[in-house]
Amino acid sequence: MINDELRNEIVPIYKRIVRDLEHGARDDFNLCFFDLHNYDQAKVYQALPPQLRHQLIEWVDPSDLADVFDLIEPEVVEEDQLLSEMTPRYAADVLNDMYIDNVVDVLDEMTEDKQEHYLQQLSTANATELRHLLSYEDQTAGALMTPEYVAIKSSASIVEALALVKQVAEESEQISYIYVVEQDKLIGVISLRSLIVHPDHEKVKDVMTQSLVTVLPNDDQEMVARLMADYDLVAMPVVNEQNKMLGIIMIDDILDVIEAENAEDYERFAGVHNLDLEESPFQSIMKRLPWLIILVFLGLGTASIINHYDQLVQKMSVLAVFISLITGTAGNAGTQALAVSIRRITLKEKKGIFRMFFTELLIGLSIGMITGGTILLVVWVWKANFLLGLAVGLAMAGAITVANLAGAFVPLLMESLKIDPAVASGPFISTLSDLTSVIIYFNIASWILNVWF
Amino acid sequence: MINDELRNEIVPIYKRIVRDLEHGARDDFNLCFFDLHNYDQAKVYQALPPQLRHQLIEWVDPSDLADVFDLIEPEVVEEDQLLSEMTPRYAADVLNDMYIDNVVDVLDEMTEDKQEHYLQQLSTANATELRHLLSYEDQTAGALMTPEYVAIKSSASIVEALALVKQVAEESEQISYIYVVEQDKLIGVISLRSLIVHPDHEKVKDVMTQSLVTVLPNDDQEMVARLMADYDLVAMPVVNEQNKMLGIIMIDDILDVIEAENAEDYERFAGVHNLDLEESPFQSIMKRLPWLIILVFLGLGTASIINHYDQLVQKMSVLAVFISLITGTAGNAGTQALAVSIRRITLKEKKGIFRMFFTELLIGLSIGMITGGTILLVVWVWKANFLLGLAVGLAMAGAITVANLAGAFVPLLMESLKIDPAVASGPFISTLSDLTSVIIYFNIASWILNVWF
The missing domain is CATH 3.10.580.10 (CBS-domain)
Incomplete structure (x- = not known):
């Protein structure tokens, strides 16, 4: 996904190839270009300006360019774009000469119209085979396989x-x-x-x-x-x-799958999609900002809950002291549960939903009670106020239990509702758990304090 | 790392092998065991109770068991333990017959004493070669390579x-x-x-x-x-x-590397180490709890900052309303920056530290100002109070900028201080950013409100 640049060793050869193409030095071009590994040829080809690619196509046979295209990652590079620069005949020859599983990958990235356009130019046998392979659902064994075996x-x-x-x-x-x-x-x-x-x-x-x-x-x-x-x-x-x-x-196709699946997991979890280390600051901003702004509005929900309890805070300003401790800790617990849940989804680990619910409830309650008990003691000692300690401790226990369940089940819910599960990222879960934590905190606090004061 | 169980298809064969071993039915054992793929043989071998493994060793040649051990993942399974069940002579024969890069992996997981113990029992040529390979640093090409090529x-x-x-x-x-x-x-x-x-x-x-x-x-x-x-x-x-x-x-060794590196990235980010989907609830609790409790004490730092501004909150309880909005949003921004930073470290993408600092500063400031500006407007309209909006908006901008820098640089700092960079997980960054956000928020608020009220 990354590393789109030419390797350092290739740069001087690239420059020589550019010169050769510009000056029509075909013999020297052949010497340079065909000495490269197919993968480096692919990188050079992509790096060339369009008019030089045009020149290159005139000098290189479709069957040789097919070897080059076999090494291009269609998920990363717009091969479609590259093919459209060629004459239809030349493009069809390239596709005919590529390994069929790679052609499937290329066609898979296109609109159906374009797919059809290319399929009609291919040899009948090839096109029939391709239509069959394209019919398998994405991300299955069928979509990855090639019928070319011995x-x-x-x-x-x-x-x-x-x-x-x-x-x-x-x-x-x-x-x-x-x-x-x-x-x-x-x-x-x-x-x-x-x-x-x-x-x-x-x-x-x-x-x-x-x-x-x-x-x-x-x-x-x-x-x-x-x-x-x-x-x-x-x-x-x-x-x-x-x-x-x-x-x-x-x-080699499986290596790509593993890379892609892992990147997907990671980006999903981090709430940073299409992570790209080469992007400009402006691109980074445009990628990170929308998600943050959406979560700000969810955060405003949390703010309005606290606002609802304004009178209570006016009476006992010490309640404000523990807001971020409770929301933060619950968010951390939710994030941990989320990490486990996302892995489970990726690995298709299907346990019974009830068993999972009770397991996660048990984990959340245990972690919540131990952490809540600790904080009860700390607040009791610090503020010399047992009831305040009780309110904060109970709220912590409740908030952690709920956040733990949210971290575990929100991604499953998204998955079953066919919503892009990437929405259930760490930032989303912790912002959501801010909301539930604050509701739990102020309800418990107002109940305990109303009863005893 | 996962999937430690026998495949369903293997279970009946496993049961038959257990019966054969118990009843001394060697011919039937041979029929069953040697019909399995080496990987399944390895799974069966590991699943057997120790006394049946003992019986198996008497029936199977070291050279055949070497093929089985070649398919065991030493990072996951205690091969050491398995070897110690054999006579020293038999264990040495197994190691002598394994592929040398796999023996390196096995020895790498042992204490130096045990390494030495096994090395001394191996053939001299093999031991010399092994000592050389073991001298390469972990996670380098040298540590992965085998000298057995054509x-x-x-x-x-x-x-x-x-x-x-x-x-x-x-x-x-x-x-x-x-x-x-x-x-x-x-x-x-x-x-x-x-x-x-x-x-x-x-x-x-x-x-x-x-x-x-x-x-x-x-x-x-x-x-x-x-x-x-x-x-x-x-x-x-x-x-x-x-x-x-x-x-x-x-x-095949590279496949394992990719899996391990990606899992490392993910666990590092999520703050869930040695993620294991098969663990018991008790194990989950013991794994997740310590980290949460440590972060609770960091969170108490945040609480004591708010406590420090108790008088201000008493005067203006509305300040409490926006605590979680600011800490939450800054935490989210920090988490995004962290995800990018961890990927960069894994891929050894070394940009100039100054260039990176200014890029991240620019990104943080831009995101902060846009988000802060939005929230200024919302608070101004909602609370009909421009100064309050200004305080919250400015605090948001500052908190995001700082959290963004923290997310980007804390992992680099850990890396260069040789502290386990896993410490710089998402939960740690958001808890740290709670602290800085609250400091920024109350400083700005008290300054603005003191000046104008």
Whole structure:
């Protein structure tokens, strides 16, 4: 998401490439550009001004540019924009030559109109396959997989398998595993390493592993990522309920998923969306301000509650002393509960809602009573006033219990109401808990003080 | 970190294995156990009661158990404990047969005494290598790398290279890339895919890629992770300043790094350490409580400031109305700045400290003035009191500016003082900002009201 700039080592080469493009020095351009790693080629391509990209397109074949586009992150870069700079024919050639799972990612970021526009220019076979892959829901195994894997029959010999790998290695995105498929069903897997180690005449079926780890196309991408990390897999096969082989998911796509999911968690929690370390101060301000202003109006609700108890504060100004202690502590407890809750949602840890409610109620009450008891003692000693201590302590206990439940359940509520759960960030929970804490505090205080004074 | 339980599919097999171990049914045990994926074997092994693990060790060779231990996460599981259940000879055999980078991870988690104990039982060559790898600082490329890679001379032919790969495939952890090394220096790389695709008689030097991406042994693991994700690499070569090849870092270790670094970021921010979704309510309470209680005492500082201005509040109880609005909003601004700052630290984004100071000052002032201006208007209209509005608005602007700077710089300060930066969590920053906000608020209020009333 970050690090959009050229690596330092690349900068001089970039400058030379710019010069070559400007002066029509094609031979020197070829020397420089094709010596770069595809990823650096991608960075250079993106950094060029549009008219030089135009020049570059004239010199570079679509199939070579496809290798470059395979290394661009479509979530970060407007590939759509880059493609629209090309002639439709050239753009279609690039897409035809890219790995199909990467094309899916590119198309996924477009409007449906544009998607259709590109699909119609692609080869029929490719377009059909793409339409199928695009039909899987976002963030599922199906949306991540590629149908470009190597399959073989169990009766084949090792030497036949190696010959097959040799034949398809050029187009297949990965050849670390060869999948053993009989009548469309996945029955085993054999690693390229095993193929190389075993004698030529042995049969695939005697060498293959049958302890398979597979996922279904509707499985969540986070679960796929966890399985691949646990089992140390470089590719994960996707099968349907009948164990029919549908495709594979590659480790490099999973790396991107893990990065994206973690960033999402973090930003969601912090209430800073699309965190970008390269942004200008103005962009930072425009990103952080709206959320703050919305919360100010929620905070005004809290202010109006205190305002409602103005007479009580006039009578006992010492009540004002403990407002921020109670709201602050409850907010902290709510933030802790929120962190756990967001993690639970990401990991799809579904416990029974009632069990969770009672667990969190128990945790909140325990933390609340211990903290409230502590503060009761402190206030009693400090202000030599047991009833004030009792009011503050009870309010603290109540406020913490409520904030703890809010931190735990507000994100679940947002999730089930299909509201963007990013709304339930730390700042939101602590501002909300300010409101409930103040209500609890002044109700308890006015009750205790009215009864005893 | 999570998901310590057996997968549902494994549970019946686990039960059968328990029965086999209890009844001495070795043949059936072999059938069940060796049919499992190494990762599931590891889970089963850990789930067994100690006396059955004992039985299992008698039936399973150290070399087979080494494959199982290669799949255990040493950060999560006490492998030390597991090893101590074996005879010293057996434990040494397991360690000797594991991949060396995994042994480093296991030893890294032990006390130095125990490390030494195991090192002395290992083969001399292995122990020397291990001591060298253990000398690299934690969380660097050196600490993650393994010296077990495949190297070849550039003058070799493809067929020679393939023969070499075949020969070492059994012991090498990865064979996707073969590194071309001349006089110890890394000069190129060739993928197994290229080896397979190219005709036998071609030379490695004509086929190899020279656009290498490498890291130094002291480079931070987070940087390695980013490069591997960007360049879609399955293995990353580690070289020294003279380009001497030292080892490679594998993608599966990087997956673990990314998970760990992200969890660290998140927990640091949330103030919930060692987040564990499986913990009991009692464990949750014991984990969350200490931090809350510490912050309560910081909150009492805030309370005593308000207490200091008790006379002012008695005179103008309306001041109490806006305490939580100001502390809450400043806390929210501080939390946003903190999120950005923690990300910056993790990614080692070092901007000039002065430039950063002025940027954050500018952001804080702008956000503060806009929010303060809004609140000035609201309070002026609501309370029909311009001076009160001015006091609250100015206090809000000042409190936000300070909280913004605190959120940005407190983690940097902790980092440079070598204090655990986890201390600078969201709850800490908002409690700290309560204190500064209240100081600013009452100073401004008493000044304005003393001057004009």
